[in-house]
Amino acid sequence: xxxxxxxxxxxxxxxxxxxxxxxxxxxxxxxxxxxxxxxxxxxxxxxxxxxxxxxxxxxxxxxxxxxxxxxxxxxxxxxxxxxxxxxxxxxxxxxxxxxxxxxxxxxxx
Amino acid sequence: xxxxxxxxxxxxxxxxxxxxxxxxxxxxxxxxxxxxxxxxxxxxxxxxxxxxxxxxxxxxxxxxxxxxxxxxxxxxxxxxxxxxxxxxxxxxxxxxxxxxxxxxxxxxxxxxxxx
Numbered sequence: 001x002x003x004x005x006x007x008x009x010x011x012x013x014x015x016x017x018x019x020x021x022x023x024x025x026x027x028x029x030x031x032x033x034x035x036x037x038x039x040x041x042x043x044x045x046x047x048x049x050x051x052x053x054x055x056x057x058x059x060x061x062x063x064x065x066x067x068x069x070x071x072x073x074x075x076x077x078x079x080x081x082x083x084x085x086x087x088x089x090x091x092x093x094x095x096x097x098x099x100x101x102x103x104x105x106x107x108x109x
Numbered sequence: 110x111x112x113x114x115x116x117x118x119x120x121x122x123x124x125x126x127x128x129x130x131x132x133x134x135x136x137x138x139x140x141x142x143x144x145x146x147x148x149x150x151x152x153x154x155x156x157x158x159x160x161x162x163x164x165x166x167x168x169x170x171x172x173x174x175x176x177x178x179x180x181x182x183x184x185x186x187x188x189x190x191x192x193x194x195x196x197x198x199x200x201x202x203x204x205x206x207x208x209x210x211x212x213x214x215x216x217x218x219x220x221x222x223x224x
Contacts, residue, residue, distance in 0.1 A: 008149075034212070043113070043199050043215030044152070089151065096167075097213070099151035 008087060010104040019077040021103045023090035028071065030092035035064060035075045038102070039086045047075070047088075082107050111135055113216035115200050121222045122190040130185040130219050132200030140203045141183040142167075142213065143175060145196040152199065158183055190223045197221070 013019045025033070031052040036044040050057045050064045050073075057064050063076040073090050089102035113134045122128055132141065139160050144152040154167030158177040172194060174186045183202075187194060197220050201213040 032211070041217075043201075043217050045215070046212045049212065091151075096154065099153075101149060101151050 008102055008104045010106060012106045012108060013080050015080060015082060015107055015109050017080055019075075019080045019084070019105055021075045021077075021088045021105065023073040023075075023100050023103075025071050025073060025090065025092040025098075025100070027092060027094040027098070028068075029094040030098075032093040033064070033066060033073050034091045034093075034097070035062075035073075036089055036091065036099075037084075037086045038089070044089070077105075080105075080107050082109070113200055113202055113214050115198075115216040115219050117219060118217070119220050121224065122187075123224055124191060126190050127186070127188050128190065128221075129187075130198055130200075130221075132183045132185070132202075132216060133181055134183075134200075134202040134214070135181060136202060136214065137180070138202035138204055138214070139180075140213075141177065142201040142203075143173070143183065143185045144199045144201065145169065145194075146199060146218075147196050155185065155198075187221075190221075192223045195221060195223045 034049045035047040037047050038044045048059045048064050050066050055066050061078045065074045085107045087102040087104050089100045091097045091099045116131045142157040143155040146152050153169050155173050156175040158164050161180040164175045176184045197218050199218050200216040203213045
């Protein structure tokens, strides 16, 4: 399988910099959110999740921020590495998972 | 522990042909899902299953059928393929938790082209 296609927004960052990937969600009833990473030729891989009763959650080198007021989610990746190059997309859950289209992250040396 | 596997990885069909995509998981998950992924669109749910012997329609079920005869396997069938079914198909599975939800483990995908 391949990642989502041709016209994705792209974020280009230099190795070692921090990356911020944004996602606007649509359903105010969504109470659970996930960030996925999809490398070329692979299936989506879970990165981190957050429930609506939280506004921040941290993982290893990643932080997810949730702003329910404006229905916005962001994924911050610290010290971005070449291996972070992939398509990242969020998913929201009102009653089932609804996936966004994604952002392509390109890391250059 | 192989996780979620899918066969085949690639397939080319002619319009009107049929085929079955196989998904297998070795994590003893109750829930299994079939998605399609098209350029410029998010993953869309075709069908899902909440346990052996059960299936349910997702967002885009037309033209597809599924079966879950064994807990570890979830089959997706195309009875009469159409060019609009050209896509990348992903299978996923997850633990049961009251509703189809939470962390889903994805297979590597099947790229299907219908000419």
